[in-house]
Amino acid sequence: xxxxxxxxxxxxxxxxxxxxLIDSRIxxxxxxxxxxxxxxxxxxxxxxxxxxxxxxxxxDLEVIENQIKExxxxxxEANVLIKKYAAQQDHVRNNREFNSLSKEVEYQELEIxxxxxxxKEFRAQIEQKNQVIEETKIxxxxxxxxxxxxRDELDEILKETEKEEKSLIKESENFESSIEPRLxxxxxxxxxxxxxxxxxxxxxxxxxxxSFFTIPPQVQMEIAGRKKIITDEHSGRILVDPDLxxxxxxxxxxxxxxLK
Numbered sequence: 001x002x003x004x005x006x007x008x009x010x011x012x013x014x015x016x017x018x019x020x021l022i023d024s025r026i027x028x029x030x031x032x033x034x035x036x037x038x039x040x041x042x043x044x045x046x047x048x049x050x051x052x053x054x055x056x057x058x059x060d061l062e063v064i065e066n067q068i069k070e071x072x073x074x075x076x077e078a079n080v081l082i083k084k085y086a087a088q089q090d091h092v093r094n095n096r097e098f099n100s101l102s103k104e105v106e107y108q109e110l111e112i113x114x115x116x117x118x119x120k121e122f123r124a125q126i127e128q129k130n131q132v133i134e135e136t137k138i139x140x141x142x143x144x145x146x147x148x149x150x151r152d153e154l155d156e157i158l159k160e161t162e163k164e165e166k167s168l169i170k171e172s173e174n175f176e177s178s179i180e181p182r183l184x185x186x187x188x189x190x191x192x193x194x195x196x197x198x199x200x201x202x203x204x205x206x207x208x209x210x211s212f213f214t215i216p217p218q219v220q221m222e223i224a225g226r227k228k229i230i231t232d233e234h235s236g237r238i239l240v241d242p243d244l245x246x247x248x249x250x251x252x253x254x255x256x257x258x259l260k
Contacts, residue, residue, distance in 0.1 A: 202245030
């Protein structure tokens with residue numbers, strides 16, 4: 001069995017081009033999903049945020065309702081004390097005691113007024129919060145429905161492509177492991193820096209695939225000779241000849257069909 005050092009340049013080029021075809025197919029599948037996963041994630045965050053807001057608003061309402069109950073209890077207690085002080089006034093021995101009880105009654109009446117004012121303010125807050133809750137619920141229901149639609153859409157796409165994508169990722173890893181690390185590092189660097197992630201391209205009409213820069217005939221002959229790895233001086237892409245590209249595309253298309 002040949003070691004990696006004994007692999008010919010042509011075999012390396014074929015392996016690199018096959019890897020490119022696999023990675024490009026993975027890119028295509030992910031492009032079909034597009035921004036949908038991020039859109040679903042954003043909607044989930046938005047809906048969760050509105051749910052948290054509704055919970056807080058309802059908790060606030062409970063606090064306000066308890067404050068109203070507290071003020072009503074204060075009013076009842078104040079009325080009880082007023083009756084008590086009024087009854088005591090009928091049995092006072094002097095004006096000083098009468099005036100002292102009068103001040104207590106006056107104080108309790110002020111307490112009732114304050115409590116009634118508080119209750120009015122609390123009820124206004126309840127009305128305002130109920131309005132916000134109603135508006136938030138409408139928005140929450142709308143966004144939840146939209147989220148459900150987007151999740152269904154994403155699930156359908158994932159259902160159609162998940163199996164193929166997993167198989168392709170496994171194939172990509174297998175091909176990577178069969179190529180020397182130096183070339184894989186170069187491949188990944190180029191792929192990251194060029195348009196559409198195309199690091200290995202075929203010569204088309206005398207130019208690098210996807211480029212308008214003509215490749216000199218002598219260089220084209222060297223590429224066709226498959227004796228050394230040649231890169232495009234303009235884009236840095238690794239170049240392969242059209243015949244090799246055609247052969248590998250046919251081979252990989254057959255593999256892709258089996259993975260679907």
